[in-house]
Amino acid sequence: MPKYFFFIFLFFANTSSAQKIYGTVFSDKGDLLPYASITIKGTSVGASANNKAKFSFPVMPGTYTVVCQHIGYKMQEKNITVLKDDAEIVFVMAQQQLDMTEVVIQSGAEDPAYAIIRQAIKKRNFYFEQVKGFECELYTKDLMKLRSLPKKILGRAIPEEDIKEMGLDSSRKGIIYLSESVAKVYIQQPDKFKMEIISSRVSGSDGFGFTFPTFISLYQNNVSVFLDRLNPRGFVSPIADAAISMYKFKYLGSFYEDGKEINSIQVIPRRSYEPVFSGTINITDGDWRIHSCDLLLTKTAQLEIVDTLKITQIHVPVGNDVWRVKNQMIYFNFKQFGIDAIGNFVSVYSGYTINPEFAKNRFNNIIINYDTAVNKKPVAYWDSARPVPLEPEEKMDYRVKDSIFQVNKDSALSQTSVDSLNKKQGKLKVYDVIWKGIHRTKYTVKGNHNWGVESLIKALEYNTVEGLVINVLPYYSRYLKKLKTNFSFEPGIRYGFSNGHLNAWADLYFRTRDWETDKKLKRQTWTISGGKRVSQFNKANPITALTNSVNTLLWGDNFMKIYENYFGSINFNKRYENGLRFNVNVLYEDRIPLDNTSDFTIFKKNAANFKPNFPFERIDQQFTAHQAFVLSVDVSIKPGQRYIQFPNRKMSVGSKYPTFSFNYTKGFVNIFGSDVNFDKWRLSISDDKNFKLAGLLKYKIGIGGFINDKKVFIQDFQHFTGNRSTRASEYVNSFQLAHYYIYSTTDPFYGFAHLEHHFNGLLTNKIPLFKRLNWNLVAGGNALYTRRDNNYTELFVGLENLFKIFRVDYVFAFASNKQQRSGVRIGTGGILGGSLRTGNNRSRRSTSVSL
Structure with a gap:
């Protein structure tokens, strides 16, 4: 009591x-x-x-x-x-004096550390599952500092205004991020978690900080650090079931606390470039629990992004024979691109309650919840609640940056501030028009207007149908405050100098997102489009305009097949909190065939390679002009979505379940003169499955077919994304060597599968010298079934994480069980490249090229 x-x-x-x-x-x-x-x-x-x-x-x-x-x-x-x-x-x-008076290590005998570790391994799972649940209070302080910053990064100069905004001194040093949080944490075995953020503070900002818990438990076989971003394989605990095969151990001695003997053991990796720690772990004698640890991760542990990461923990008794982490410190060092940064993440746990009676509604799909007044606490509150005193440098950082932020906030809506921001953008330059494009913001007291147009160099294309093309893409957007909606107007003007055709169209977007309102019905997008345009037969746009231009001009490979159409469409997209997504598209097209009008290439002999401007692999002649009225419905759900609830928005953090997707497309006859009459469907399942040390598996498997194919034109066939260029098309969603339209079908049934396994250092970390590169093996396959006599398979093996960005695969293709061709595909993959989209980016403002 x-x-x-x-x-x-x-x-x-x-x-x-x-x-x-x-x-x-x-x-x-x-x-x-x-x-x-x-x-x-x-x-x-x-x-x-x-x-x-x-x-x-x-x-x-x-x-x-x-x-x-x-x-x-x-x-x-x-x-x-x-x-x-x-x-x-x-x-x-006083420094801990380790006692080894009672230990005699004979030559050739096993170090006594191994017997202690074996006992700790036996008790590991017991301590991991010892309590059914607990709650505690958590204080965190996150600090990042720059020790050196170059004048240029990747050849691009860092503006002085950015240096000032980061709060760096004249030598480009200083704190770039400082944040504190106070939270309440609830955990129930086996997998229920909830964190209530009571208060949060960010230096120079009224934001909420980044408070994702860094609970590092060495009682797990595989230890996750920062959600596996530093190594998707995780790291092997020094007391994991397989620890003896991954580590060497050395007994350093023992010491006593409160009458309990504590054994200090040095942890040594058996092999370099394995995901393991080095350092010291202290184990209590008799009950074989963790007392404390001081562990290090380096590049030789397959650590990514940062150069070194140090973790220290102190465990204390919190209940009847129950110990938990009291203090945890994480230090990091980062040296890349001339940037030298250090940081630490302090976590102080207190007020443990073991096996509490949780309320029935304590755990739900919101795993982190921010209080509505999370960033409203006064300085006096932090002075009393903070269990780690601020250092003088941190006090100064808060004082200076908070003052600057408040001044800027107070003047943000003033006419003087608005005029300054508009003037700061400078005058338009011919260089911008040609190379960079024009991207401007008109600042006003009532709100901002964004407008611009893509560069002239990006607007130029070449194809055998239109010849030289200029494709002008301006845009305008603003926020409609009363409707809590982002409005965008994106017109397009396209002219082909060879066929003399002028096309003009426009898209209107009304985007209402959940971070602007707490009403569930406001997470939606309306898109209204119309005009006259040029489209690819496969609406997934399997080849970019720039790639087609280069291949056509250099080798006479006019892969892109296009047609002209007058069109009108309405699209509605909605996302629900339970992971359900719903999309409806109504499209009318008056489709007009186009033929080649230009035979220009840089090398005249390559003009003989030109093919007609229709999917000749699938149809014998150009399609006839017709009209189409098509309704398409897409539904997808990823069950078990979990969220972070901020005071003004909700953010998804994923789910352990796969995504299920269904599409139904109906072509209506005799509506607005429509000539089409078909029904088709598609069902797929996709997911990423992390097997930790064994690697990451990505897959997408689906089936589909036509229920009704009374009148189907080539545009409405079921197309599968192929690729005839060296640049890899979108992984786990395409076929890397297939022709673009050879497998397009109207069959009543088809099936496809895309699988690839990322070994993330497994196997390649065993190859001498090569393992230092951290280049990782990837392998998989793509398969398609349409008819018994028309199936297609690809097998590939490659390396990713090349220079942290690139991926290279060698692909073998088999058609109807016979090897057809093989080739190299180059894309992006790895710790940085994996975050980039490979294949055709459908954004109107994207440019990519492949040969």
Whole structure:
């Protein structure tokens, strides 16, 4: 019962004028000991010392035993009585002397560390599942600093205004991100999690910070660090079931705390370039639990993005034979592209309640919830709630950046500020018109207007139908405040100099997103389009205009097949919170055939390679002009979606289940003179499955067919995305060597499958020297079935993460079980390239080329 009264008193201490216990931690040599753990004995209440070894935390008047711990130093306890004034404690920590007097290691005998680790491995799962659930309070502080910043990155100069905005000094050093959060965490086995963000603060911003929990549990076989972004395979725990085969261990000695012997063991990777730690882990004797750890990850552990990552933890008793993490520190170092950055992420856990009775509605699909007043707490609140004192540099960063932010915020809507922003954009230049395009924002007191036009160089195309083409794509957008909707107007004007055809069309977008409103019905997009345009027969646009231009001019490979059409369409798209997406498209087209009118190539002999402008692989002659009225409905769902709920929006963080998609397309006859009459469907399932050490599997499998094919023109066939260029088409959604239209079908049934496995360092990390490159193996296949005598298969193997961006595959193609061709495909893949889209980007403002 006294324990519960203590927490009640502590609550009032945070909301009233409570006293503090504060102090400094030194080594016995007089050096400061940063990030020591300070707790009230018998509880998880306390603080962590900062980088200057200072600490403070609020208490009610009374007598306490304060415990100070630091990895590598003897635990120290001090009694203190707090009356009306704050009380100071100075800890002077003696270095931990490891005792090996009772251990005799004979030559050739096994190191005693292995026996201890084997016992810890046996108890690993017990401690992982020891409690059914718990709740605790969490304080985090995230800090990132620049130690060096070049004048140019990848050849591009960094503007001085950006340097000032980041708050760097004249030597380009300083804090670039500082954030704190206070949260309540709820966890229930096996997989229920909830975090309530009570308050959050970001230096120089009124944002919410990035508070995603970094719970690192060494009791798991595979340890995730920052959601596996640093290595999708995760890292093997030093007490994992397979730890003996991945690590060497060395017994360093033992020490005693509260009468309990603690064994200190050095952790050594058996092989380089395996996802393993190095450092020290301390194991209690007899019950074989983790006491503390000091572990390091480097590039030789297949660490990506950062150069080094250090993790320290101190575990403390929080209940009847239950220990949990009290303090966790993560340090990182980043050196890339001339940038030298360091940072740390401090986590202090307190107020543990073991096996609580959770309310029935405690856990749902919202795993992180931000309080509506999360960023409204005053400075005085943070001064009392913060268990890690700010360092002088951090205090200055808050003071300076918050002041600048407030001044900018107050003047943001002033006419003077608006005029300054408009003037800052400068005058239009001929260079911009030709190379960069015009992209401007008209700032006003009532709102901003964005407008622009793509560069002249991007507007130029060449094909055998229109000859030289100029394709002008202006745009205009603004936010409609009353409707809480983003409005965009995107017209297009296209002229072909060879056939003399002028096409003009326009798209109107009305986008209402969930971050602008809490009404579920407002997560939708309306698109209204109409005019006269040029379209590819496959509306997935399997080849880009630039790629077609280059291939046509150099080799006479006019892969792109196009037709002209007067059209009108209405599209409605809606996304629901349960992962359901719904899209309806109504399209009318008056389709006009186009034929080649130009035979120009850079090398005249290549003009003989030109093919007619229709899918000659599938039809014998040009289609006849006709009209089509088509309705298409797409439904997809990814069950089990989880979300982060911000005060003004909700963000999806994915699901462990695959995505199920269904499409039904109906061609109506005799509506607005429509000549088509067909019904087709498609069902698919897709997902990414991370097998950790074994790699990542991506797949998409589907079936479909025509129910009715009474009148189907080539535009409405079921097309499959092929690729005849060296640049890889979209992975797990296309065929890398197939002709563009040879497998287009109106059959009543077809099936397809795309699978690829990313080994993420498995196997390649065993090859001497080569493993230093961190180039990873990828392999898989694509398959298509349309008829018994017309099936197609591809098998490929390749390397990705080349220079962190590129991927190269060698592909073998088999048609009707006979090898047809093979070839190389180059795309993007890896830690950075994997975030880029490979294949044809359908955005009107994208440019890509392949040969």
